[in-house]
Amino acid sequence: MKPVKIKWTVAPVPTGHYRTFHKRGWPVGWANDRNRVLISCPDEYSPAKVKTGAHAPLTIKVDVFHNGTMSLRTIRGTSATLADAKARALAFFQDNPDCLRPAA
Numbered sequence: 001m002k003p004v005k006i007k008w009t010v011a012p013v014p015t016g017h018y019r020t021f022h023k024r025g026w027p028v029g030w031a032n033d034r035n036r037v038l039i040s041c042p043d044e045y046s047p048a049k050v051k052t053g054a055h056a057p058l059t060i061k062v063d064v065f066h067n068g069t070m071s072l073r074t075i076r077g078t079s080a081t082l083a084d085a086k087a088r089a090l091a092f093f094q095d096n097p098d099c100l101r102p103a104a
Contacts, residue, residue: 004093004100006031008086011045026058027082029089034101035063037089038072039082050082058085062092065101 011025023044029037038061049055057078064073075092079085093100 002032004031004090004097006037006086006090006093007033027086029086031062031089031093032100034103035065035070035093035099036072037062039085039089053081058082060085060089060092062089062099063101064096064099066099070101 006029008027008029010027013024014020014022024046026039026041026045028039031037040059040061041056043049043055046055057080059078060075061072062075063070075088077088079088
């Protein structure tokens with residue numbers, strides 16, 4: 001089994017006439033390009049807030065493949081920082097490699 005790697009992408013900054021009505025999303029990751037990793041928070045994503053840690057606790061949700069179906073599951077607990085959330089998501093897939101979607 002190859003090692004688990006998560007590629008992270010950040011949502012673009014809202015632009016346009018109605019940008020004040022849209023919130024910038026938190027980073028989304030793909031574990032081995034097959035399983036989504038979603039980080040959510042009641043606060044809007046802001047690099048300055050992430051750097052200082054001035055945001056609400058982060059919740060982590062992952063796609064879990066089990067018995068031929070994919071479901072979105074929440075990892076127990078919350079993370080105080082984005083770095084901790086990313087590390088917990090990686091640790092989840094390293095500890096549970098059977099949850100990864102098999103290669104096509």
